[in-house]
Amino acid sequence: MRAMAVFPAQRELRIIDVPAPELRNEHQVAIRIREVGICGTDREICEFHYGSPPAGTDRLVLGHEVLGEVVGVGPAVRTVARGDLVVITVRRPCDDPECVACRAGRQDFCTTGHFRERGIKGADGFMTELVIEDERYVVRVPKALSEVAVLLEPLSVAAKAAVDLDAILRRYPWEPTALRALVLGAGPIGLLAAMALRARDTETFVYSLEPADSDRGDLVRSLGATYVSARDVPVGEIASRVGAPDIVFEAVGVAKVAFEAIGELARNGISILSGVPGPGGPVEIDLNSIMRNIVLKNQVVFGTVNASRSAFEESVAYLERFMVLFPDSVRRLITQRSKLDDAPALLQRGGGIKHVIQLSS
Numbered sequence: 001m002r003a004m005a006v007f008p009a010q011r012e013l014r015i016i017d018v019p020a021p022e023l024r025n026e027h028q029v030a031i032r033i034r035e036v037g038i039c040g041t042d043r044e045i046c047e048f049h050y051g052s053p054p055a056g057t058d059r060l061v062l063g064h065e066v067l068g069e070v071v072g073v074g075p076a077v078r079t080v081a082r083g084d085l086v087v088i089t090v091r092r093p094c095d096d097p098e099c100v101a102c103r104a105g106r107q108d109f110c111t112t113g114h115f116r117e118r119g120i121k122g123a124d125g126f127m128t129e130l131v132i133e134d135e136r137y138v139v140r141v142p143k144a145l146s147e148v149a150v151l152l153e154p155l156s157v158a159a160k161a162a163v164d165l166d167a168i169l170r171r172y173p174w175e176p177t178a179l180r181a182l183v184l185g186a187g188p189i190g191l192l193a194a195m196a197l198r199a200r201d202t203e204t205f206v207y208s209l210e211p212a213d214s215d216r217g218d219l220v221r222s223l224g225a226t227y228v229s230a231r232d233v234p235v236g237e238i239a240s241r242v243g244a245p246d247i248v249f250e251a252v253g254v255a256k257v258a259f260e261a262i263g264e265l266a267r268n269g270i271s272i273l274s275g276v277p278g279p280g281g282p283v284e285i286d287l288n289s290i291m292r293n294i295v296l297k298n299q300v301v302f303g304t305v306n307a308s309r310s311a312f313e314e315s316v317a318y319l320e321r322f323m324v325l326f327p328d329s330v331r332r333l334i335t336q337r338s339k340l341d342d343a344p345a346l347l348q349r350g351g352g353i354k355h356v357i358q359l360s361s
């Protein structure tokens with residue numbers, strides 16, 4: 001069967017032939033891959049900044065944002081059955097018996113850093129025809145979500161952040177209502193986070209580079225959120241021009257923007273960082289005033305990476321809600337569906353919101 005592989009040592013990217021995998025134990029599930037989304041992480045791997053092949057091989061099969069159909073199950077599998085649509089979680093636990101996070105199935109909080117991630121770090125991904133996976137990493141998806149379910153993995157980033165956000169909001173001695181949120185970046189994660197905030201009935205602003213009259217601006221407004229273009233409002237004027245946000249969800253991966261926006265937070269505000277900056281030198285920024293604010297205004301800044309099985313399950317609930325509230329907006333996140341043969345070209349250039357490789361239907 002065919003698979004999209006990257007060869008980091010040779011700095012090559014090509015479609016290869018690999019043997020079809022088979023069920024090897026009673027807890028495994030065979031999944032025919034339908035769709036795989038492409039994201040910034042895949043593109044960084046294809047620029048050889050990031051990503052590592054499984055031990056003993058020189059190539060990594062790409063792809064971690066997946067939708068598939070169960071085509072076979074081991075005799076002990078209970079949670080999915082042949083014909084079910086499923087998504088597969090990305091991170092696999094480390095082997096360290098002392099890692100309480102991994103031993104509890106919460107490898108998103110792995111304490112050793114020796115986890116593996118399918119399609120990213122030390123384990124093959126899903127941009128191929130058939131995948132075998134342990135049942136515990138396979139999450140069932142309602143058939144009604146089939147046309148947009150490939151968005152569940154990027155949505156799980158926002159779903160996990162929302163759980164941590166709610167834990168922090170509980171520190172207030174009052175019920176936090178009427179919160180104002182600012183999302184930085186109108187890429188897939190930023191837009192999905194904006195949808196999650198709107199589904200929670202939070203007043204939401206999305207701040208991004210595109211002009212106010214762009215498609216992204218329209219998409220944001222279709223959610224009942226307000227679009228703010230960086231062309232019209234500098235980051236340092238956000239609080240004075242549109243109001244100080246109680247929550248910032250950062251999804252641009254640019255440190256200067258992320259930290260300047262922390263300076264715009266309201267009293268008791270919370271800033272969530274989800275973007276990963278590329279390699280680059282030091283950035284000049286007034287950290288004294290940012291730190292003074294964080295302390296004197298009781299602010300919280302936290303990072304979030306990867307997601308647990310429970311976050312994927314919550315993503316399913318969010319996506320069902322999105323398809324009631326703004327179904328056309330969700331569909332607009334998927335820019336284009338392409339064949340596997342087009343994957344090498346799509347992995348090397350950006351553009352659009354979410355490109356999806358279709359492997360079967």
Ligand SMILES: [Zn+2]
Pocket residue numbers: 038039040041042064065154
């Ligand atoms: Zn991704």
Ligand SMILES: [Zn+2]
Pocket residue numbers: 093094095096099101102103107109110111112113114115
């Ligand atoms: Zn671990």
